[in-house]
Amino acid sequence: MRDEMTRLETYTSEIEAEIAKSRLEALGVTVVLEKDNCGGMRPHLDLQAGVKLYVVDEDLDKARDILAAGAVTTTTETWTCGGCGEKIDGSYDACWKCGRDRE
């Protein structure tokens, strides 16, 4: 399987990138991080090149919505939207897809 991927974000630290990646993956988005720090041997290079986050094209809009949805909080149980049936990360109080409040 060779999905087309698009760069969604570039992070200045690997930590930020990993947090974003885990948020997206928790919601079923396929994410790949590209790090230019020579496999962690020279982590200071992160600040120059950044850590690039790629998302498969079909999940791009969803991924943007997820990352735009607010601050990073601790991961909690997912809930199912009563409006559209979407699985929503427990850190959100409203559906990212249809905007319905959590019940």
Ligand SMILES: [Zn+2]
């Ligand atoms: Zn919904």
